[in-house]
C-alpha cells in the first residue's frame with residue numbers, strides 16, 4: 001500500500017505538477033487526482049535503469065503535439081493508473097522532457113503485469129506508447145528539462161521509503177519483544193541469552209534513530225526553502241539498509257517460524273506472524289527510487305564537486321603544464337582559508353555542547369567527525385585527483401560516514417527536543433540515543449580507518465580476474481542453467497512482439 005501511495009503521490013502526477021506544473025495543469029489534473037485518479041511515474045525502460053540519461057522513448061515535436069513512442073518497464077501503479085508522468089527524448093535535440101499522459105489516449109497500452117518476490121499486490125507493468133499524440137500543454141516544466149524534473153521529483157519522493165522503513169522496524173521490534181519473552185529455550189526466555197539481548201537492544205536503538213532520521217528529513221522538506229537532496233538521499237539509503245538488517249534479525253530470532261509462511265503457520269494452528277513476507281517485501285527498498293549504489297554515488301558527487309571545481313585545470317589531464325601552474329594560485333588561495341580551521345576548530349570544540357548533558361560527548365564526536373571527514377575528502381582528492389570520481393571504495397565509505405553522522409545528529413536533536421519538551425519518555429530516549437551513538441561512533445572509527453587501510457586494490461584485481469573468466473573453473477560442479485550470453489540480454493516486449501507478430505506466446509530468452 002505504501003508503494004502504491006508513494007508512486008502516486010510523490011512521483012506520480014501530484015508532486016511534479018506541484019513543483020513544475022502550470023496553473024492550468026494544476027487546475028485540470030490535481031482535482032482529478034484528489035478525486036481518486038491514480039497516477040504513475042514512467043522512467044525506467046528495458047535497457048535503461050540507474051542511468052536514465054540514456055533512455056530511448058521518443059517524443060517527436062509535430063506542431064502543437066508531441067508523438068510519443070517507446071516502452072516503459074516496471075511502472076508502479078501502471079496497470080491501474082489513469083495518468084502517467086512519462087519521460088521521453090526528442091531525437092533531434094537529444095533532450096529529455098516530461099509529459100502528462102492519459103492512459104485512455106489511443107496508443108497507450110499496458111503490455112504486461114509484472115510480478116515480484118514481494119509486494120504481491122503491487123500493480124506494476126510494462127507500458128507501451130505507439131504514436132501517442134500528447135498536446136503541447138501537457139509538457140511539464142520546460143522542454144528539455146525532463147530529467148531534472150524527474151530527479152527533483154524523486155528528491156522529496158524518496159522520503160516515503162525511510163518513513164515506511166521506520167514502520168517496518170517498529171513492527172519488527174514489537175514482534176521480537178513479544179516472541180523473545182514468550183519463547184523459552186534452555187529453561188529461560190530467549191532474550192535472557194546475551195546474544196539475543198544484544199540484538200534486541202541494537203534493534204531498539206536503531207529503530208529510534210530511523211524514526212529520528214525520517215522525521216528530520218521530512219520536517220526539513222515540509223518547512224521548504226531548503227535543498228533537501230542530500231538529507232532525502234541519506235534518509236532513503238540509511239533507513240532502507242537498517243530496515244533490511246532489522247527484518248533479517250527478526251527472522252533469525254523467530255527461528256524456523258521466521259522462515260515459515262503465514263499460511264503455513266496458520267495451517268498448523270499458530271498465529272500467522274508475517275516475517276517471511278516482510279523480508280520479501282522489504283528487499284526492494286534497496287533497489288527502487290535509486291539503488292543503494294546510486295544513492296552513494298549521488299551523495300559522493302555532492303561531497304567532491306567543490307574540490308573538483310577548485311582543482312579545475314590542475315587535475316585535468318588534457319591541460320598543459322603552464323595552464324596547471326596558472327591554476328595553482330587559486331587553489332592555494334582557496335585551501336589556505338578552508339583547510340587550517342578544520343584542525344584549529346578542534347581545540348575550541350572541546351568544551352562545546354556542555355548543556356547537552358549526557359549527550360554532549362556524542363555531539364562533540366559528531367562535530368569532530370565532520371571536520372575529519374572534510375579533511376579526509378581533501379586528502380583523497382590530493383591522492384586520487386581526477387580519478388577520485390571513480391574511487392567508489394573511498395567515496396562510498398565517506399558517504400557511509402556522512403550517513404552515520406546524519407543519523408546521530410537526527411537522533412541527538414530529537415532526544416534533546418524530547419528533554420526540552422518534558423516528554424514523559426525522555427529518559428528512555430536518552431538510553432536509546434546513547435546506545436545508538438556508541439555503536440555508530442564505533443562504526444565511524446572503523447570506516448575512517450578503512451578509508452586508507454583496505455583491500456580495494458586487491459579486490460579490483462580479483463574482480464578483473466573473475467570477469468576476465470580466469471576464475472570460471474570455480475563455477476564447475478553445479479547444474480547447468482543454460483546461462484550463455486543470451487540469458488543476460490534485456491528485452492523489449494514490444495520489439496519481441498513485433499518479431500513474433502502472429503503469436504502471443506513469448507519464448508524464454510534461452511532454452
Ligand SMILES: Cc1cc2nc3c(=O)[nH]c(=O)nc-3n(C[C@H](O)[C@H](O)[C@H](O)COP(=O)(O)OP(=O)(O)OC[C@H]3O[C@@H](n4cnc5c(N)ncnc54)[C@H](O)[C@@H]3O)c2cc1C
Nearest residue numbers: 041042043044048049050074075076287288289291293294
Ligand atoms: C517493484 C519495482 C517497482 C518499480 N517502480 C518503478 C516506477 O514506478 N517507475 C520507474 O520508472 N521505475 C520503477 N522501477 C525501476 C527501479 O527504479 C529500477 O529497478 C532501479 O532504478 C534500478 O535499475 P535496474 O533495475 O535497471 O538496475 P541497473 O541500473 O541495471 O543496475 C544493476 C546493478 O548495478 C548497480 N549499478 C548501476 N550503476 C552503477 C554505478 N554507476 N556504480 C555502482 N553501481 C551501479 C546498481 O546499483 C544495481 O545494483 C521499479 C522497479 C521495481 C523492481
